[in-house]
Amino acid sequence: MAKLKVDGKEIEVPDHFTLLQACEEAGAEVPRFCFHERLSVAGNCRMCLIEVKGGPPKPAASCAMGVRDLRPGPNGEAPEVFTTTPMVKKAREGVMEFLLINHPLDCPICDQGGECDLQDQAMAFGVDSTRYNENKRAVEDKYIGPLVKTVMNRCIHCTRCVRFTTEVAGIAELGLIGRGEDAEITTYLEQAMTSELQGNVVDLCPVGALTSKPYAFHARPWELGKTESIDVMDALGSAIRVDTRGREVMRIMPRVNEEINEEWISDKTRFIWDGLKTQRLDRPYVKKDGRLQPATWSEAFAAIKAAVSGAQPQRIGAIAGDLASVEEIYALKRLMAALGSTDIDCRQDGAALDPSLGRASYLFNPTILGIEQADAALIIGANPRYEASVLNARLRKRFRQGNFPIGVIGEATELRYDYSYLGAGTDTLADLVAGNGSFLDVLKNAKRPLVIIGQGALAGEGGAAVLAQAAKLAAAVGAVTAEWNGFAVLHTAASRVGALDLGFVPAEAGRTAADIVASSQVLFLLGADEVDLTRKSGFTVYIGSHGDNGAHVADVILPGAAYTEKSGTWVNTEGRVQMGNRAGFAPGDAREDWAILRALSDVLGKRLPFDSLAELRRKLYGDYPHFADIDAIAASAPGEIEALAQKAGAMAKSAFASPVKDFYLTNPIARASAVMAECSALARNNFKAAAE
């Protein structure tokens, strides 16, 4: 610990603190542009200048000077720094004046206006007039992709974007070319960025040089309603803020959640919002004369009632989709139980996850924050870069700290960090379990090994065997102990863990979603679009928000609410229960899904025992108490992994392939989004160019 005085106030801070951090600790505000807590220190904007007593008679850049570098006074007094002296004020004014020399005065037409660091700090620390008569510098705008718009005249060369892409996103795409006044931020030859996290540079840019291209000129920050919610694009449950104007979602921003997403979100999370406005189901439809035709709610319900009453109860099936919240899955489960059916499933991809094996068998047990404690990792059948981009950034963060060997079984793809490629599928895994391979020693020697199992390894016939073998491997290398559970199942669907917690799986062992689709006389699809519906035989009811695969085959469509239009609970891949909030109302006649199910149950004569969301939650928490612990992870038993390991049997020979074939088009909302379609096309072409 180091002692120092900030503006006369004595504080004690850890040795590794910079002066800027120490000043913040003491409650003194220090303006900055280039400094960012999660990026390396550049020290090039000079806005954080402070005065150091006894130091050289000039202001010091507080972000780049450590408290250890301070010298004590002549009699051993604590070193002293000042943030409010005339010298500091003059220095800040000078820096601000220099920054504004070349900064255009286009705040009225700038998308950053109202949430601009430069604007705010110019108000707080700048002078009120200009002494500059010459022309301002003009910089050509660069094309850096379909997501980030550039207005390079505004750039102040803080290089946050360069450091972010290099350090966090893990691909050196942006750079600062030229020098001095002519320095410019660009990608190599103005190629589009390929990172799945590139949207974060929009947030990082302290000025309006990098702004969101889809959001350009759509709204001003102060006219937006801001709702804190949870993302459902992947199974991480990143913390987001949904900005709305009236009913319309204008943009999605990240919130800080150190335990999950720090302050990053993936591009799919950020730029999905235009998909919330297109392809929407805004009224019920009933198939008449072979065509889906608009109908009223009562007509739609009547059609369902006719179909259900004509079906055998045990041949009524239900599939829960990837974006569904716990509340509606719970309502659907109760409805199906009331109808007398057990043909329910949430595993659209046929992943061999079974709640009867215990909760630990399908969770990311070490937690996302726990990745930073791990000291070796084995990735089995997952591509975290596409399946959970933000988690991949966390893996990279750990990788950058060093001593983090990573092995991959599955597809050999670019993951944004170095890894040793062990093999393609079950053979390699079996080999490791049998005790061969040099990577086994790496895992054994690690104190906290991490074994990540992706859905790619678990889908299909042999999934159960792979899960058990992975558990056996985890147990064998000491990944499952009382203090550390390194057995980590990486999910791709936001709803999956919650649905497994609810036991939304068929009672009959071995039955899969595909079987249910094929055999049901009446099939309820709760936003289920990823399951293969070509083999469906019976009457199909689609409850969901977007006209996608499910709606195309439906006989009755009940319009539901998208994730921004309902308050719902989602459980992320770690088993963390989180609640999202409603940012706006669903369009047209669409209703929240739980309410649709409640109304339908009444028509079917099996009225569900709740009339409001609060009542539903009371019932839900009564049946499954852990859902009441919002933002917490209910402890899971490591013994379940060991029990699972005992079941390890022979694996059928297969190669693992990630279920995410196209990062940008994994769910109905993304497929409705024009921005995502553009990104997807670009990614495909890049891939082709690279393959040639």
Add this chain to the structure above:
Amino acid sequence: MSVRRLAEESLQPQGFSFSADNAVWAEATIRKYPEGRQQSAVIPLLMRAQEQDGWVTKAAIEHVADMLGMPYIRVLEVATFYTQFQLKPIGTRAHVQVCGTTPCMLRGSEALIDLCRHRIHHDPLTPNAAGTLSWEEVECQGACVNAPMVMIFKDSYEDLTVEALEEIIDRFEAGEGASVKPGPQIERIYSAPEGGLTTLTEAPTSSAGSSAQGSAQPGVSLPPANAGRANADAEETDPKLKTPATDKQGAKASADVSGENADKAKE
């Protein structure tokens, strides 16, 4: 200085590779740096690429990046940062870099620049019609004593007049650049005074050896000063300690891997 961009696509050659000699040299240069720090060789390699092709092409940037395992943008950053890297084709026989910094300017570099403007091309960094000559104004090259001066490739030509520079340019254009004597173009040895020595002209006397102490008045005895002598008592001056200066073996080992020697050995 202005915005520096890569040359337009039509000027860019299809590919780049180092000549056999340069490839050997490049390998040796990369080996100079410790494991994991090979990227430090980016500037020497780019410079050698420029010496080989005359300018830094896009293909060269990508080739060097691939050699060093660097992202292209990182090499582009370096190539655009240093104005010594020519990103566009320059004169094949001479690229005249006229110093325009204060001492040279006071001694008439503006006239030299005017000459270049008329004799070569109106704009700097633009080759003449034949593509043989180009010019640019540069910052101080460190030969202020002999101002004004120009630098053509690796040699400097000093104490110039407009006529002298024109003569030099003519000879370079004719392909006889190697016959021009580098250095001062007037009667002067290096940076010694023009027209011979002006001080210390008298022949050294025989008592010169004792003149260090001889300046003292006779009869007054002064003890020898210790100022400037190494303090031999301190631990760190122990000659047994292996510093880079005394560690002959280590120095030899590092000299063996150095690229310069490898190059010479090859010759």
